[in-house]
Amino acid sequence: MCCDFFYPRLGGVEMHIWSLSQCLIRRGHKVIVITHQTDGPNKRQGIRYMTNNLKVYYLPLVPMVDNVTLPTFAGGFGLFRTVLIRERIQIVHGHQATSAFMHECILQAKTMGYKAIYTDHSLFGFADAASIHLNKVMKFTLSDIDHAICVSHTCKENLVLRASLDPSIVSTIPNAVDASKFTPSSSATPSPPLDPLRDPITVVIISRLVYRKGIDLVGKVRCLIYTAITFSITYGNSVAHHQVRVKA
Structure with missing residues (x-):
C-alpha cells in the first residue's frame, strides 16, 4: 500500500488503507504500508507496527503541502526499491490521485516490472485548472496500470474519462457501512x-x-x-x- 495519506493523520483514505490491509492480512496475505514520515507531537519515522503486525514504513521524504510529498519522481527511488526487495513484494497498490508519492510509487514499480493497482477515492472535474492538471498527471501515471478500483460506479466513469483507461481494467467496489458495528x-x-x-x-x-x-x-x-x-x-x-x- 502506497500513499501520502496514512496514520497518524486521519481521514477516509487513511481508514480505507488500514481496513483493507487488515482484511487482506486476515485472509493470509502479507501487507505493508509505505508512506512519508511525520513530524510534530505524532512523530513517525522508520518502521512501525500496527494491529495484526501490519508493518508501516515511514520514509524520510519531505511533505510539501497538505501532507503531500514534494514530487521528484526519482528522489525516493532507492528507498522504495530497497523496501520492495526486502519485503519480497509482488503487487504495488497506490491510493488517491492527489498523493504525489502514490504517482511516484506506481511509476517506479512499473519500471521494475511489478504489478501495480490503483484505487481512486474521489471525483474530479474537467474544467478548472487544478483538475485539468491532475487529469494529465493521472493519464501519464496510469498509462501502464494493471488494474484500477473505484469506490462507486460514478467514480469509475469519472476515472475512465479522466485517465483515458480501458473500462475493462477498472472495477467498482462500492463503499459500505458495517452495520454490525452500529447496533x-x-x-x-x-x-x-x-x-x-x-x-x-x-x-x-x-x-x-x-x-x-x-x-x-x-x-x-x-x-x-x-x-x-x-x-x-x-x-x-x-x-x-x-x-x-x-x-x-
Whole structure:
C-alpha cells in the first residue's frame, strides 16, 4: 500500500488503507504500508507496527503541502526499491490521485516490472485548472496500470474519462457501512414503537458538509419526505454549515 495519506493523520483514505490491509492480512496475505514520515507531537519515522503486525514504513521524504510529498519522481527511488526487495513484494497498490508519492510509487514499480493497482477515492472535474492538471498527471501515471478500483460506479466513469483507461481494467467496489458495528446496546431498554403521524423522527447525518457528499440535498429531502422529521447533523469546520442550517 502506497500513499501520502496514512496514520497518524486521519481521514477516509487513511481508514480505507488500514481496513483493507487488515482484511487482506486476515485472509493470509502479507501487507505493508509505505508512506512519508511525520513530524510534530505524532512523530513517525522508520518502521512501525500496527494491529495484526501490519508493518508501516515511514520514509524520510519531505511533505510539501497538505501532507503531500514534494514530487521528484526519482528522489525516493532507492528507498522504495530497497523496501520492495526486502519485503519480497509482488503487487504495488497506490491510493488517491492527489498523493504525489502514490504517482511516484506506481511509476517506479512499473519500471521494475511489478504489478501495480490503483484505487481512486474521489471525483474530479474537467474544467478548472487544478483538475485539468491532475487529469494529465493521472493519464501519464496510469498509462501502464494493471488494474484500477473505484469506490462507486460514478467514480469509475469519472476515472475512465479522466485517465483515458480501458473500462475493462477498472472495477467498482462500492463503499459500505458495517452495520454490525452500529447496533443498539443489549442492555438498553427497548422503546415503544413510534407513531409516524404524531411522534417526531430523528435522522442523524454524519458527513462532511461539501457539495459532492450530497449535503445540499438535505434541506430539500427534509421538506419532501415529512415535516415532522428532525435532522441532527454532525459536522466539522465547514462553510456549508450555515447553508444547511438555513435550508433545514
